[in-house]
Amino acid sequence: MALNLTQKLVQSHLVEGDLTPGGEIALRIDQALLQDVLGGLVMLELEAMGVERVAIPLAAQYIDHNLVQNDHLNADEHMFLRSACRKFGVWYSRPGNGISHPVHMQSFGKPGQTMVGSDSHTPAAGSLGMLAFGAGGVEVALAMAGEPLRLRMPKVWGVRLTGSLPDWVSAKDVILTLLGRHGVEGGFGTIIEYHGPGLAGLTAMDRHVIANMGAEMGATTSVFPADEAVRTFLDGVGRGGDFSALAADEGCTYDRSEEIDLSTLVPMIAKPSSPGNVVPVSEVAGTEIYQSYIGSSANPGFRDFAVAAAIVKGKQTHDRVSFDINPSTRVVLETLIRDGQLSDLIHAGARVHQAGCNGCIGMGQAPASGRNSLRTVPRNFPGRSGTREDSVFLCSPETAAASALTGVITDPRTLDMPYPRLVPPAMVPGNTTMLLGPLPEAEARTVRLEKSENITTLPELGKLGADIRVPVMLKTGDDISTDDIMPAGARVMPYWSNIPKTSDFTFEPIDDSYPKRAKQGGAERAGHAIVGGLNYGQGSSRENAALAPRYLGLEVVLAKSFARIHWQNLVNFGVLPLTFADPADYDGLEIGDSVEITGVAEALAAGRDITATLRGKDTIRLTHGLSPRQVEVLLAGGVINWLRARLGKDGPARTVA
Structure with a gap:
């Protein structure tokens, strides 16, 4: 029987159940990803469960959300998480090292493996041919304790890509197109599997953008094959030995099918206040903006910043616009510095922030009240920006940069300049000291958790009553x-x-x-x-x-x-x-x-x-x-x-x- 890639990945990790959609399955988990806002609860849950050391091959804790240190609270949390990582055998990514999803992709992502993460955008790892699921922290704690991940076997939605992206159209426009077609509930009960000849023109980081925002459609996860684009990426980060080719079987079928001709796409934008409220940029062009924000797990690649730098190079952004640059990882930031793009952005008026999630989760960069903010982030739910009555649009880096120059929402195709064609550079080697590896088990047993007054208790929960x-x-x-x-x-x-x-x-x-x-x-x-x-x-x-x-x-x-x-x-x-x-x-x-x-x-x-x-x-x-x-x-x-x-x-x- 010919299997699609999703079925092959599920089958290779199946502990209980079968491939029939709707039935409960249990999957063996290879990796776990934690971010800091739920990491504290995960560590407390591990302690409450009586776990002494993680029982899966790899778990990593990232400090990427709670980075604003207005007082001692976030810093105390960082120290607690560092001590918990040392105690339980977890990798620790230090504050400023970057957003969990692209850092994990650079450092640990491996085709064919499964992962569960305490962040709904964990499916971004599907860009490397992984089967990656977002989940609540307690599900991650269970996986770290050696329990399989249990879920309903989703249907597999095959999306066939053909053609190639036109100038001024990029990966963000692909996923916004799907969101425009199907809305925030369109992916319920499905794993979206991308295939077809159009993949040849999408890099691994392009695929990361698309897989990341599959979560906004309610999809269980998204999956791409591990092909030459993935090999190129892993070679580029010095982990070529982790590559293995993965693809669907010839003649496989899908529970649901769709086709996107990439060559027909245009710049798209999600209007406030839902990722599913999508229209072509041309439909809202001319709308005045206050902020243009580039970065986040939804557009974390070097090219997402470099294309913006090329657009604004030698120019000045509009005096009303806050042009916010949020580097996704330290590696990307150092490469932008080495190759001059950061200077181009700063000269054009950019405000550069530390590598992390930052404004995407309302940690700084909140927009002015009653003003429009363009962002390359994955979500624009009301108030998420940090401003209670916000007005956030989601768009590509091309649209964000073009609009920063003009002060109004601008279709980047109308700019009087050729489209920047970027050749991906060799990335600056990562500073490995920013990732602390697990302690040997004997040494880990001597570690005490560093709890502050704010690291309090897990409430004791009683049993469900008869009535x-x-x-x-x-x-x-x-x-x-x-x-x-x-x-x-x-x-x-x-x-x-x-x-x-x-x-x-x-x-x-x-x-x-x-x-x-x-x-x-x-x-x-x-x-x-x-x-x-x-x-x-x-x-x-x-x-x-x-x-x-x-x-x-x-x-x-x-x-x-x-x-x-x-x-x-x-x-x-x-x-x-x-x-x-x-x-x-x-x-x-x-x-x-x-x-x-x-x-x-x-x-x-x-x-x-x-x-x-x-x-x-x-x-x-x-x-x-x-x-x-x-x-x-x-x-x-x-x-x-x-x-x-x-x-x-x-x-x-x-x-x-």
Whole structure:
């Protein structure tokens, strides 16, 4: 039987299950990626599970989000994470070394391997022929403890690329085109596998851009073959020996198919405030802007900065525009310095920031209120930039640089200059001292975790009760993101490992009275329900968007549909996610209504749908789609309790001091 590349990668790592879409599978994991805003929780979870050392070949912790040091909080977190890496056998990427995804690609990415990461953009590693999944931190902790990654086998969506990109059109326009066609829910339940002759014109870093933003379509992950472009990349970073060719079998089939003729594409842009709100740049050309921002995991390659440098070379950006340059990695930054592009950018008016995520996650570079910001980042959810009422557009580096010069959104094809044709240079060799390798096991046992007062406790979670009787505490609309549930930005993110503290910010952009009402005048963790619309929990994999509401007493979420990672995060922390069998039932629920589900544990264990009584009289039917293992996790009160029981630890997860 001819297999597509996704099926081959899954089959080579399959521990349980088969290739039938929809069935639960378990995959052996080769690598784990952690970033700092969830890394603290992962390390606390490892400690709570009783793990002494990671049980997979490679795990790496990156300090790339919490880089703004207005006080001691982020610096304290860095020291804690460094000590945890030394204790548990994890690579540690120092602050300023760069964004996790491109640094990992340069340093550790390997065709044919699997990876799980505590960041929703982990699928970017699919650019090298890896099978890489974003997940909540506890899923990453489980993988690091040696557990397989469990998920529903997705359908495989084959996207055939033909032709070659025209001048002024680049990889960002490819993924924006797909987002424009299908929206932020278009990839649900699928792995997007790219194939076809058009791949020949896309470098490994071009593919990184496309694979990175597959997450914005709700796709489980994205996969590219490992071909000459991947060989060239690995040779260029001094790891040619890690290359192995990987491709789909001749004559394979896909569950869903699509074709993109690259030669027909035009510059595209996502308007505020969704990555799926995509139109051609020409449609909004002339709109005044305040900021033009280049960098992030969505456009992290050398060429993304070099093409902007070539466009602005010898010119000055508009005096109203903040032209922000966020280098993705130290290697890229040093190469831009060596070859002169950084000087060209600075001379043109660029403001250069440290290598990291920075403004993409609201850590600095927040735009002016009521002004338009053009960004090459992957997301433009409301408020994510750090400005509450922001207006962020997503675009390519070409569009961002052209617009920085004119002060208005500009189709780069209208510039009076030839398109810069760049020959990728030899990259500056990486400063390997910025990556600290794991300690020998005997030495690691002597390491103590360096905890500050802000590295507090994991809340102890009780088991799911036999019955649920709770009020509706909050009702949301469609496409609620984890940014809406647990805000990002420099004001909140330093506390992300402190669940009691971050619970005070829960749902702040939607209803800032929610935490106080959930505590009911001081009675913390009184039970309640939340009602959600379509695609509830889209976006970032941040697990504190599930754990903080759980700490406040959330027992059940009733929604029209859930984003994959958040759905699993709810299960992992003992929150029951239920879907309306009839979406019209959503309209009949309001804040304050009572929800009663009797015999819920019995119904889950028997695999039955759920019947809920509303306001003591009306009944509705709800589905759950949970596997027997997920039911076990829920009944245990969450995955930490479940794993500790399997490992023979006593009782529920202990509170971590």
